[in-house]
Amino acid sequence: MIEGQRGRVTGPQPVVVLLTCNEYETEAVIRQFHPDGTPDKLKKEEIFYNDLGTFGSLKIVHRISPQGIGEAQRAVSEAIRHWHPRAVIGVGIAFGVNPQKQQIGDVLVAKSVRDYELQRVGPEGRIIPRGATPPTSRTLYNAFLYADQTMRATNQDLKWPKVHFGCVLSGNKLVDDLDYRNSLLKLEPEAIGGEMEALGIYHAADGKADWIIVKAISDWGDGNKNNPSKERDQRLAAENAAYVVHHVLTKMDLYQQASGEGEVLPSRSMPPADDMGLRDMKDIEREALIPDICGYRASMEKDLKTLSTDSKGVEVIEDLLKWVSDEDAPPLYALLGEYGMGKTVICQRFTKMLYERHEKGERVPIPLYFDLRLVTGLDKQVPGLKEILEECMRRGWINGDLNNYTIDHVYKWIEEDAVVIFDGLDEALVKLSESDG
Numbered sequence: 001m002i003e004g005q006r007g008r009v010t011g012p013q014p015v016v017v018l019l020t021c022n023e024y025e026t027e028a029v030i031r032q033f034h035p036d037g038t039p040d041k042l043k044k045e046e047i048f049y050n051d052l053g054t055f056g057s058l059k060i061v062h063r064i065s066p067q068g069i070g071e072a073q074r075a076v077s078e079a080i081r082h083w084h085p086r087a088v089i090g091v092g093i094a095f096g097v098n099p100q101k102q103q104i105g106d107v108l109v110a111k112s113v114r115d116y117e118l119q120r121v122g123p124e125g126r127i128i129p130r131g132a133t134p135p136t137s138r139t140l141y142n143a144f145l146y147a148d149q150t151m152r153a154t155n156q157d158l159k160w161p162k163v164h165f166g167c168v169l170s171g172n173k174l175v176d177d178l179d180y181r182n183s184l185l186k187l188e189p190e191a192i193g194g195e196m197e198a199l200g201i202y203h204a205a206d207g208k209a210d211w212i213i214v215k216a217i218s219d220w221g222d223g224n225k226n227n228p229s230k231e232r233d234q235r236l237a238a239e240n241a242a243y244v245v246h247h248v249l250t251k252m253d254l255y256q257q258a259s260g261e262g263e264v265l266p267s268r269s270m271p272p273a274d275d276m277g278l279r280d281m282k283d284i285e286r287e288a289l290i291p292d293i294c295g296y297r298a299s300m301e302k303d304l305k306t307l308s309t310d311s312k313g314v315e316v317i318e319d320l321l322k323w324v325s326d327e328d329a330p331p332l333y334a335l336l337g338e339y340g341m342g343k344t345v346i347c348q349r350f351t352k353m354l355y356e357r358h359e360k361g362e363r364v365p366i367p368l369y370f371d372l373r374l375v376t377g378l379d380k381q382v383p384g385l386k387e388i389l390e391e392c393m394r395r396g397w398i399n400g401d402l403n404n405y406t407i408d409h410v411y412k413w414i415e416e417d418a419v420v421i422f423d424g425l426d427e428a429l430v431k432l433s434e435s436d437g
Contacts (some may be wrong), residue, residue, distance in 0.1 A: 014086040014255045015059045017079045017209075018052070018245065021067045021197055024231075025092035028238035032246040033060055044082035055250040061085070065197070069170065072200030080208050084406075086255050087140060087210040091245050093237040094168065094195040095221035102193075102217055105236040107161050107244050109144045110136050110168040110213035113198040114188045133167065133188075134202050137210035139254070141165075144214065147248050157247075161216070161240040168213055169194030193217060207271065216241040270413055271405070273355035276369040277396035278348040298336075320350050324365055324419050339426065347423040354419065366418040368410065371396045373424035378431040 018033075020026045030039060033052035040051040042061065050062035061083055065075035076088050096102040112135045135141075148163040150156075169191050198213045205211035216237035219225045248254070294313035316335070323329045337343050347369065354367040370392040375383065383391070386407050393405050414420065 013054070013059050014057060015061055015083045016087045016089065016249060016254075017076070017083060017085045018060065018062045019065055019072065019075060019079075019088060019090045019197070019201065020062070020092050021065050021072070022092065022234070022238075024234045024238040025242075026062075026064055028235070028242035029062055029091055029245075031239070032242040033062070045078070047078055047082065049079075049082075056253055057255060058086075058249060060249060067196050069197065069200040069203075072197035073204045074200075076201050076204035076211075080204060085209050087137065087212075088201055088205045089140070089211070089245055090195075090197050090201050090213040090215065091238075091241050092195070092197075092215045093218040093234050093241070094193045094215035095219050096193045096217035097191055097221070099220055102164065103162065104217055104219075104233045105161055105240050107163045107214065107216045107240050108168055108193045109141065109148075109163060109165050109244075110198060111141055111165055112136060112167045113170050113202055113213065114167050114191065115170060115199055134206065136202075136212040140210050140212040140248075143248050143252050143254055144212070144244070147244070147252060151247075159243065161244065163244065164192045166190055166192040168192060168198055168215075170196065170198035170213075194221065214241050214245050270366050270368075270418075271397060273352045273367065273369070275398040276351060276367075277371055277374075277398075278352060278369065280344045280348055316346055317350055317353065320346075321353070324354065343426075344423050347421050351421055366413050366416065367421060368413060368418050369421045369423065371423050372428040375428055378428060382432065 018029055020029050030050065030052070033039075033055075034050070039053070039062070042049040042051050047063075050064075052060040052062050054060070061079070063075055063079050065071050072090070079085065079088065094108050096104075096106065096108075112133045114133045144163070145165060148160075148165075151160045167188055167190050169188060171194070193215070195213070195215055201211050201213065218234045218237035219227075219230070294315055320333065320335075323333050335343050335346060351367040351369040354364055357364045358366060370389060372388070372392065374395040375388055375391055377383070389407055389410055393410075397405065
């Protein structure tokens with residue numbers, strides 16, 4: 001529902017998905033969130049989930065996945081398709097890296113994740129990391145940081161474990177060799193530990209849901225994983241991680257709006273400009289692009305008259321950037337011209353430039369590009385705005401299917417300050433008759 005002129009959006013109850021990969025992790029999560037017994041089973045497309053219940057404004061859903069980056073990525077991708085969650089949290093066990101400053105059962109909260117397998121060998125055999133170090137969700141990270149510091153400062157809970165914050169290593173190799181573990185620390189000296197699923201969670205959730213890794217130390221990756229205390233250590237680690245996650249999700253009012261502001265819409269980061277279907281611009285060699293295409297300002301009155309006094313006109317993209325930054329400018333900017341004059345490339349370049357400025361932190365609106373040339377069936381009926389936007393996303397955007405982006409997300413982005421760029425209107429209008437309006 002849209003309320004008021006700004007178009008505030010109300011949406012479904014926010015969902016948080018918890019991902020576990022071994023029996024102790026699963027047992028700990030169920031024990032914390034559903035202590036009264038076996039949780040209800042939920043089935044989506046032959047995939048089973050545990051319904052851990054509703055806590056405040058949040059519905060907590062539990063997915064069990066095999067170990068490894070690829071398996072975790074597949075599981076989280078499916079969970080996002082099934083639940084459109086606000087957040088995904090990897091919960092469980094990890095290896096520690098510093099027995100002098102850490103203990104078995106200490107909890108690791110990832111501020112970022114380092115791929116320890118993607119690397120190249122440089123001169124003299126020097127190992128150079130090539131993998132990215134993506135940051136986890138700022139919202140979730142700050143919530144865990146706040147909870148930990150508050151609990152320690154007030155001594156509210158004697159069961160509260162030691163929590164470490166920092167970079168977590170992730171890869172498919174089971175780390176159980178001291179020399180290998182130490183070589184990883186040379187790649188990422190600030191690492192606090194490592195595990196095997198974080199990168200998969202990142203690849204599946206980035207840009208679609210908040211995500212973070214909260215796992216506790218069960219061993220040191222030093223060749224002694226199979227020591228006599230292995231089961232006890234894994235149980236303790238899993239229980240501590242689940243305990244901290246349970247506290248944050250049930251006590252922190254995450255994703256709760258102030259009273260009277262309506263329900264919460266699950267968040268989606270805006271798609272990158274290149275994912276919005278800027279194909280025409282990409283197909284032109286950079287050298288062939290005209291950097292300063294000019295046009296003439298004109299009135300939208302019936303008797304169209306030119307407002308520009310410069311015989312050379314104005315640079316169109318520069319004029320668009322001025323328009324979008326002027327709070328007093330008219331809400332509509334129409335770019336008119338004959339077929340083949342370059343309107344589409346201008347729109348796509350404007351989208352790209354605006355996105356890049358937004359990413360640099362400049363105070364500019366979010367660009368949302370919709371290619372009306374992709375709208376089908378105009379010879380049969382005229383679709384409404386919702387249908388037009390959804391078809392443009394589904395057919396034009398990378399990952400633009402409606403499991404990832406919905407019309408409500410578009411309305412939310414507009415509310416947060418977005419400029420909507422409709423391209424190809426002339427090519428859509430020629431398919432309509434006069435009776436279509």
